Structures are given as structure tokens and as C-alpha cells.
Amino acid sequence: MAFxxxxxxxxxxxxxxxGEVHALVGPNGSGKTTLVNxxxxxxxxxxxxxxxxxxxxxRFPPWLRARLGLARTFQTPQLPPGLCTRAYLRLVGLxxxxxxxxxxxxxxxxxxxxxxxxxxxxxxELLRALALKPRYLLLDEPASGLTPLERxxxxxxxxxxxxxxxxxxxxxxxxAFVRRVASRVSVLNAGxxxxxxxxxVLERPEVVAAYLGEGxxx
Amino acid sequence: MSGRRRAFSxxxxxxxxxxxxxxxxxVRVGTLAAIQALAVxxxxxxxxxxxxxxxxxxxxxxxxxxGTAYAALKGVPFPWxxxxxxxxxxxxxxxxxxxxxxxxxxxxxxxTAGLGVILIGVVQNLPALGATDGLAGIPPVVASRIWYPLxxxxxxxxxxxxxxxxxxxxxxxxxxxxxxxxxxAIGVSPxxxxxxxxxxxxxxxxxxxxxxxxxxxxxxxxxFSFDLSILxxxxxxxxxxxxxxxxVMGGVGLTVLAELLRPLGGAWTGLVFxxxxxxxxxxxxxxxxxxxxxxxxxxx
Numbered sequence: 001m002a003f004x005x006x007x008x009x010x011x012x013x014x015x016x017x018x019g020e021v022h023a024l025v026g027p028n029g030s031g032k033t034t035l036v037n038x039x040x041x042x043x044x045x046x047x048x049x050x051x052x053x054x055x056x057x058x059r060f061p062p063w064l065r066a067r068l069g070l071a072r073t074f075q076t077p078q079l080p081p082g083l084c085t086r087a088y089l090r091l092v093g094l095x096x097x098x099x100x101x102x103x104x105x106x107x108x109x110x111x112x113x114x115x116x117x118x119x120x121x122x123x124x125e126l127l128r129a130l131a132l133k134p135r136y137l138l139l140d141e142p143a144s145g146l147t148p149l150e151r152x153x154x155x156x157x158x159x160x161x162x163x164x165x166x167x168x169x170x171x172x173x174x175x176a177f178v179r180r181v182a183s184r185v186s187v188l189n190a191g192x193x194x195x196x197x198x199x200x201v202l203e204r205p206e207v208v209a210a211y212l213g214e215g216x217x218x
Numbered sequence: 219m220s221g222r223r224r225a226f227s228x229x230x231x232x233x234x235x236x237x238x239x240x241x242x243x244x245v246r247v248g249t250l251a252a253i254q255a256l257a258v259x260x261x262x263x264x265x266x267x268x269x270x271x272x273x274x275x276x277x278x279x280x281x282x283x284x285g286t287a288y289a290a291l292k293g294v295p296f297p298w299x300x301x302x303x304x305x306x307x308x309x310x311x312x313x314x315x316x317x318x319x320x321x322x323x324x325x326x327x328x329x330t331a332g333l334g335v336i337l338i339g340v341v342q343n344l345p346a347l348g349a350t351d352g353l354a355g356i357p358p359v360v361a362s363r364i365w366y367p368l369x370x371x372x373x374x375x376x377x378x379x380x381x382x383x384x385x386x387x388x389x390x391x392x393x394x395x396x397x398x399x400x401x402x403a404i405g406v407s408p409x410x411x412x413x414x415x416x417x418x419x420x421x422x423x424x425x426x427x428x429x430x431x432x433x434x435x436x437x438x439x440x441x442f443s444f445d446l447s448i449l450x451x452x453x454x455x456x457x458x459x460x461x462x463x464x465x466v467m468g469g470v471g472l473t474v475l476a477e478l479l480r481p482l483g484g485a486w487t488g489l490v491f492x493x494x495x496x497x498x499x500x501x502x503x504x505x506x507x508x509x510x511x512x513x514x515x516x517x518x
Contacts, residue, residue, distance in 0.1 A: 042399070066405035078403055080394040087515025091390040092404050112513035132405055 001031075001038055001045045001191075008034045009045070009191045016136055016167040021158060023178040024171045025202070026188035027211055032171045033075060035188070036138050039169075040072045041065045052136075071134035075141045077121040079113040085124070088113045092128045102127055103153065118145040126157070136167040143177045155180045175202065226506050230467055233474060238366060245366050247477045252369035253430050255469025258453045259373075259380045259462060260422025265451070266459035267384060268392040268415040270318055271327035274334030275450045278423025279430065280442035281306040284341065286428035287353040287437045296359040300428040307424025308417055310337070315413030334447055342439045352438025359432050372429060373466065376422060380462040383418070385517065393514055449476075456498055458505025460514070467507045 001009040009031045016022050024032050037043040039050055041062035050058045057065055066072075079088065086109040089099055096109055102123050108116055113124060122142060129137055139158070143151045151174070158181045162168050172178050178185065179199060186196040189210040195201045202208075237248040257279050264270045286303030294302060310333070317329045342350050360368060383389045391411045394401050398408040431437050449472065457468020475494065479487045498506060 042402070061407065062399075062402040063405050063407045066403060072403065074399070074403070078397055078399045080397045080400050082396070082514050083390070083393060084513035084515045087390055087393075087513075090387060090515070091394060110512065110516055128404060 001034055001043060001048075007191055009038065012188065012191070012193045014039075014169075014186055014193075014196075016169050018135065018167045019162055019165050020184060021162045021168045021170060021182045022184045022186065023182035024169055024186050024188065025173070025175075025178060025211075026194070029190075030188040030210075031191040032188055033140055034191075036072060036140050036169070036171060040070060040138060066132055066134075069132070069135035070138070071129035071132045071136070072138040073122070073125040073129050073140055073142055075144070077125045079121065079124065081114045082112050083114075085109050085111055085113050085116065088124065089127075092131045094127060094131050099124070099127060119147065119150045122146060122150075122154075126154075130161075134166065136169070137161065138169045138171075140171045141173065142170065143172055143174050151177055178202070223507055227463075227467065230471055234370070234470065237474075244477075245363075247474060249365045249369045249433060250430075251470040251473035252366075252373045253426050253433065254450065254453070254473050255466050256373050256376045256429070257423050257426040258450050258457070258465045258469030259376045260419040260426070261450055261454045262380055262459065262462050262465035263383060263392065263422070264415045264419035266454060266461075266465065267389060268395045268412070270395065270412060270415055271323060272314070272330045272416070272419060273327040273444075273447050273451060274314065274330035274332075274337075275419065275423050276442040276444065276446035277330075277334035277337045278307045278310055278420045279427035279446070280334075280337060280341065280437075280439070281310050282424030282427025283431040283437040283442065284347055284353065284427075285424070286431040287356050288347065290356050290432070291353060296357075296432065299432070300425065303428035303431065304421065304424040307420045307427065311417040311420025312413065314420070315416035318412045318416060319409050331444060331447065334442075335444055338439050338442060338444075348438070350439060352436060352441075353431075354436045356431055356435045356437070358435060365433050369429065369433070372425070373470075376425070377462055377466050380422075380465070384462060388414070390515060452495055455505055456495060458508030460504060460509045461507060464505050464507035468505065471506075 012035060014035065024035065026032055034043065038045050041060055049056055052065070052068055052070060057068065086096060089096055100106060104120055104123055108120055113121065116124070122145070126142070143154055146154060155177060158168055158170065170178065170181060182199065184197070185199060185201050187194040187201060187207050187210065194210055195204055195207050234248060237244045257275055260278070261272060261275055264272050282303035285306035286299045289299040289302035290296070314330055314333060317333070318326055321329050341347050347353060391401065391406060392415050395408060395411055395415065401408045401411065453468035453472040454465055456472060457466070458464025476491060479490050482490060502508065504510065
């Protein structure tokens with residue numbers, strides 16, 4: 001995947017299994033979101049293929065991939081501007097009670113979705129993704145902007161979703177969060193896959209160096 | 219509804235009720251107002267709700283009118299004539315929807331305006347459609363005194379349909395064209411919704427044109443100029459693009475206002491008309507009947 005002269009992703013191989021939480025980490029600009037965009041169809045790669053349970057979906061538009069069970073959230077929640085939360089829930093096919101149960105206050109129902117506090121927008125996005133009844137869920141920096149308490153709650157949610165058989169890919173900078181939810185890790189650096197494996201790859205010197213710079217001593 | 223909006227609505231309803239007292243001329247003005255307001259309702263769904271700028275609504279009216287007129291002159295009985303007009307208009311709706319897949323915002327406005335101008339240009343050069351003279355001798359289908367209540371009856375039906383759409387899940391999908399990524403993410407094709415929005419606009423425009431053809435008994439290219447498209451858009455924003463009430467009020471109000479100003483004569487009419495529009499949009503940016511709600515879809 002390249003933008004003009006910039007090679008954003010090259011030779012990256014990644015697989016996501018049902019029931020696992022797979023963390024995708026790497027410094028800013030390493031290609032994590034680009035990879036999520038390629039997987040969900042928002043970018044079309046110049047080379048390479050995307051398969052969903054063996055079926056090639058590289059040429060499928062994002063909405064069709066979403067319907068086939070590949071749901072995602074965005075770094076910046078994507079919500080229709082000016083729409084009441086109540087109407088947004090109806091749009092995605094959810095009852096207000098389900099949103100309340102997930103932690104949305106009832107006062108949010110009559111506010112525009114794009115003016116809700118960050119944490120509430122994140123809840124809405126997650127609910128929206130889950131309303132598709134997906135088999136795979138791609139979360140792009142779901143913990144950013146959340147309070148420590150909200151992060152904890154999110155980590156529990158992610159783990160229980162995986163326990164129910166959902167394959168979850170988490171793009172995240174918060175290593176404590178990654179350690180809490182993930183069983184497998186892929187590390188991207190400058191568009192290349194630097195390392196992958198269990199949580200222990202996070203300790204490898206080259207991974208630490210990619211994140212913190214050469215010469216950093218832990 | 220705020221007091222101001224209630225006063226405006228009352229004044230307008232009063233005008234509509236009193237117009238017939240002014241004689242045959244004002245009955246015709248009122249009928250035309252209802253017909254044009256129907257076309258504005260189509261713009262409400264596409265432009266007001268879906269933000270798909272359409273500067274070619276008069277082209278949908280033209281196809282509805284010409285299709286209906288042509289069918290009527292070939293002996294097709296009413297109301298099947300309207301079906302022919304609607305079919306032609308919906309076909310253009312598909313084309314416009316396809317254009318909307320590639321263009322948005324002002325580019326889409328330019329493209330739809332272009333579609334309208336090209337279409338009228340083609341009609342003007344088609345002998346089968348009467349070229350610049352248009353088609354005359356379209357058989358009247360009802361007595362002339364019936365047209366006024368009939369046109370407002372159809373407008374009421376069109377209003378209820380638009381109101382229903384605005385409160386339905388489809389209406390929420392059309393509203394959400396404001397953020398296409400948000401639609402993709404919930405598994406809905408923005409392209410399909412765009413085409414659907416244009417088909418609904420085309421339906422209203424085509425029906426409006428078809429009724430115009432039977433009522434006026436003459437259709438000619440100059441009745442569906444680019445100016446009319448702009449007038450219909452102005453009517454939408456003047457009335458308030460955020461509700462079907464605004465579309466109806468804007469469509470009826472602007473047609474009547476244009477006639478009231480006609481005695482001033484050409485240039486003055488345009489000047490006063492333009493100033494009135496600017497004044498309304500400065501004083502009440504959401505239009506005269508614009509909603510002042512915090513967010514869309516509280517009761518959807």
C-alpha cells in the first residue's frame with residue numbers, strides 16, 4: 001500500500017483467529033491504521049489480498065465487508081453530525097435500553113452524537129460495531145481518550161467478546177491495555193512487520209527500540 | 219412550534235384559503251404554487267435531508283411534464299399518462315444518482331444543473347416534442363375549478379409521504395449521507411442511499427411536472443429553465459430545509475410572492491425578490507419554518 005511516493009505498508013502478513021485478541025502495535029506512522037483501512041476496505045491495496053474465512057474480499061466495498069462480519073471502530077468516532085443519539089441508535093438498530101446498559105447516560109439520548117463526551121462516543125461506536133453481529137472486530141485505538149476506569153471496563157468487554165468467539169484486532173499505544181487483553185501481538189515499524197508472536201515480543205530489544213528510540217535502556 | 223412560526227403558518231394558510239376569492243387569475247397562481255411546492259418537497263428529501271445538492275429539479279419536472287404530455291397526445295388515458303411522465307423522471311433520477319456517486323457538494327450542484335440545461339437543450343431541438351414551441355392541446359382531465367383543491371390535495375399527500383420518510387429509518391439513512399464513512403461502517407451502501415434519495419426527488423419532480431402538463435395543457439421548454447431549479451432551491455431554504463413543512467411553505471409562499479411582485483415590473487421584481495430572500499436568510503438562517511432543535515431525529 002503506497003500513497004504517492006510513500007510506501008505505507010509492504011509485505012505485511014497478518015491473520016486473525018476467532019476467539020483471540022490480537023494486538024497491532026507500533027510507533028506513530030508505522031501503518032497500523034492503514035492496515036486496518038486495507039482490511040476493512042476503506043483503502044484498496046496496490047498489491048496483496050484480504051481474505052475473510054478463506055474468501056477473497058479485496059475488491060469488496062467497506063459496507064459489504066461490514067455485513068459479512070468484519071466490523072470496526074475508528075480512531076476518531078465516525079458519527080453523522082447533528083443526529084440525536086436516540087436517532088443514531090435507531091439507525092444502527094439498537095434499543096436505547098441496550099445503550100444505557102453499556103454505560104450511556106439517558107441524558108445523552110437527546111444530544112447530537114457528535115457533541116457527546118469522547119468516552120460516550122466510543123461506547124456508541126463499539127455498540128454500533130457489535131450491532132452488526134460481527135465475527136471479527138477491528139478496534140482502532142479504542143482506549144485513547146478514555147479515563148482509567150473506562151479503560152478497565154473496555155478491557156473487560158474486549159476479553160469477554162473474545163471469550164464469546166469473536167476475533168478481535170486491537171490497535172493500541174497503551175501497552176498496559178495491550179498486556180491486559182491481547183494474547184498475540186504484531187509489531188509494525190515503517191510499514192514493515194517488525195515482529196509477531198506472544199506478548200513476550202513486546203520485550204524484544206528491536207521492538208523497544210522502535211518505540212522508544214535506539215539507546216534507550218529499560 | 220414557536221409563536222413566530224405559528225403566525226407565519228397561519229398567514230400562509232389564510233392566503234391559500236383566500237386566493238380563490240381573487241378570481242380566476244389567483245386561482246391559477248395558487249394551483250401553480252401547490253404544483254411547485256410538490257417539486258420543492260422532492261428537494262427537501264434530497265437536499266434538505268440528504269445534503270445532495272440538486273440544482274436541476276426543473277429537469278425532473280420537465281421529464282414528468284413532457285412524458286405525461288406526449289403520452290396524453292398519443293391517446294394514453296389519464297392517470298397512466300402520469301405513469302409515463304414519472305417513468306421518464308425516475309430514469310433521470312437514476313442518472314443523477316449515478317452522477318452523485320462521483321461528485322458531491324458544489325460539484326454535484328454543477329453536474330445536476332448541467333444535466334438540466336442539457337436536457338432542456340435537447341428538448342428544444344426535438345421536433346417530436348415540439349422543439350421550442352413545446353406540446354399543446356393536452357386534454358384536460360378535470361373541470362378547471364377542481365384543479366385548485368386537487369393540486370393542494372396532492373401536495374398534502376406528498377407532504378405526508380415526505381413527513382413519513384423524515385421519521386423513518388430510511389430518512390435516517392438519507393440524513394446520514396452527511397458522513398458516508400458512518401454509513402459504510404454500519405453495513406449500508408452510501409451509493410444506494412444516494413441513488414434512492416435522487417429517485418425520491420425525481421418522483422416528486424416528475425409528479426409535479428405531470429400534473430402541471432394536464433393542468434396547463436401546454437408544456438414548453440422555457441417553463442422548465444435553470445431559473446426554475448434555482449427558484450425551487452431558494453424556496454426550500456427560504457421555508458426551511460430541515461422540515462417538510464418548510465418545503466411546502468417555501469414552495470407555496472415563494473410562488474405567491476413572485477406573483478405579488480410582478481406588477482412592479484421586470485428588474486424591480488428581481489430586486490425586491492432578491493432582497494426579500496437575503497433578508498429572510500440573514501434574519502432567520504434556518505429558513506422561516508426552520509426547526510430550532512438541538513439535533514435531528516428526536517422523534518424519529
